[in-house]
Amino acid sequence: MRIAAARETAPGETRVAITPESSARLVKGGDQVVVESDLGEHCFWGDEHYRDAGAEIAPDRRFAFEKADIVLAVRRPTIEQASQLRPGGLLIGFLDPFRKDGTIEALAARGVSAMSVEMMPRTTTAQKMDALSSQHSIAGYYMALLAAERLGKALPMMVTPSGAIHPARMLVIGSGVAGLQAIATGKRLGARVEAFDTRPVVKEQVESLGAKFVEIDLGDTGQTEGGYAKELTDEQKRRQREALADRCAAADIVITTAQLFGRPAPVVVTRAMLARMKPGSLVVDYAIESGGNVEGSQADKEVEIDGVRVLAMRNYPAMVAVDASRMYANNLAAFVEELRDPESGELKLDLERDLIASTLITHKGEIIHPMIRERLGAS
Numbered sequence: 544m545r546i547a548a549a550r551e552t553a554p555g556e557t558r559v560a561i562t563p564e565s566s567a568r569l570v571k572g573g574d575q576v577v578v579e580s581d582l583g584e585h586c587f588w589g590d591e592h593y594r595d596a597g598a599e600i601a602p603d604r605r606f607a608f609e610k611a612d613i614v615l616a617v618r619r620p621t622i623e624q625a626s627q628l629r630p631g632g633l634l635i636g637f638l639d640p641f642r643k644d645g646t647i648e649a650l651a652a653r654g655v656s657a658m659s660v661e662m663m664p665r666t667t668t669a670q671k672m673d674a675l676s677s678q679h680s681i682a683g684y685y686m687a688l689l690a691a692e693r694l695g696k697a698l699p700m701m702v703t704p705s706g707a708i709h710p711a712r713m714l715v716i717g718s719g720v721a722g723l724q725a726i727a728t729g730k731r732l733g734a735r736v737e738a739f740d741t742r743p744v745v746k747e748q749v750e751s752l753g754a755k756f757v758e759i760d761l762g763d764t765g766q767t768e769g770g771y772a773k774e775l776t777d778e779q780k781r782r783q784r785e786a787l788a789d790r791c792a793a794a795d796i797v798i799t800t801a802q803l804f805g806r807p808a809p810v811v812v813t814r815a816m817l818a819r820m821k822p823g824s825l826v827v828d829y830a831i832e833s834g835g836n837v838e839g840s841q842a843d844k845e846v847e848i849d850g851v852r853v854l855a856m857r858n859y860p861a862m863v864a865v866d867a868s869r870m871y872a873n874n875l876a877a878f879v880e881e882l883r884d885p886e887s888g889e890l891k892l893d894l895e896r897d898l899i900a901s902t903l904i905t906h907k908g909e910i911i912h913p914m915i916r917e918r919l920g921a922s
């Protein structure tokens with residue numbers, strides 16, 4: 544198979560979908576790899592590193608995509624870029640398939656088969672291809688670091704002849720993959736960490752990291768078949784906010800990572816809760832791309848609300864581009880290996896396989912994924 548990647552053009556995107564390491568892996572498996580010149584510039588990988596790993600260097604995007612069977616990407620293409628993809632070819636990336644801006648329709652119209660890594664089943668067998676998890680982990684780690692750097696206070700307890708410093712208090716709301724990594728990083732930095740999630744199964748995972756789980760009696764919260772959280776009732780939301788307001792007031796750092804798959808993120812920190820927090824404390828909102836967890840947070844900005852700083856970057860993994868890219872490119876290489884017919888070495892999209900049916904959004908000129916079709920209102 545001929546596999547290509549071009550430079551990402553989304554503002555602030557520094558990650559890449561093919562690294563020299565993943566290129567070598569794909570070439571070893573019998574594929575040809577072609578990357579646009581300067582693909583890895585933000586990750587300190589020059590064209591020579593890709594060449595040494597067996598990749599061909601293309602002068603531009605059009606050339607890279609010309610004969611590609613598979614295009615690997617970090618972000619969704621623009622509509623114009625979609626029109627440069629080869630009809631009949633396959634595109635794999637974070638396609639943000641619920642977003643209604645005509646991109647998915649453009650991919651279908653172009654005759655491109657498009658697979659969205661967000662739709663990967665969260666099962667043990669798919670773990671090595673789980674790009675959401677790899678990028679959430681890096682983001683969780685980085686959010687804790689960023690909070691530590693911005694706080695203006697030390698995180699660990701220090702007892703010195705110059706005085707004693709109490710450990711900083713960190714509260715993590717939403718303890719999925721990103722939240723758990725933020726908890727682990729906060730603990731390593733010496734903070735006193737507590738965390739909450741609406742899925743009760745998470746309690747044990749939080750405690751195994753040495754953090755305290757905040758118990759709130761919300762009644763039945765359940766989870767979806769895919770293991771994702773369900774939206775709370777208004778009464779449950781009220782109870783959660785009431786209980787967490789006290790915890791926020793005691794915290795120096797609050798990191799929010801609460802998400803509802805394919806839906807707007809829940810507001811877990813309100814203006815009233817911010818007003819009760821200590822001046823100078825810091826809130827990091829991970830959910831801004833899906834609407835935000837914190838009332839008043841603004842994309843890619845640090846805003847001050849009632850003396851509390853609220854930070855909401857859209858792309859934390861891009862700030863750790865080298866390792867985020869390495870993990871993501873490994874996820875994609877593992878995915879490509881699953882799509883390669885073991886006998887012919889050619890691309891095989893077997894729609895009977897869950898892995899493929901779950902992730903394939905457009906195929907043969909149509910939006911074929913039932914959930915995306917319905918949400919985009921395709922006829």
Ligand code: NAD
Pocket residue numbers: 665666667670673675676679716717718719720721722739740741742745769770771772775800801802803804809811
């Ligand atoms: P996510 O990004 O969809 O959500 C983040 C967290 O927010 C979740 O833990 C969710 O329960 C929580 N949340 C939602 N509403 C909330 C609210 N109002 N208040 C507080 N927390 C709230 O989740 P994710 O990190 O992508 O993980 C999704 C699921 O996939 C989890 O069940 C996870 O354990 C599972 N998973 C399984 C595997 C596997 O290999 N088996 C791998 C990765 C993830």
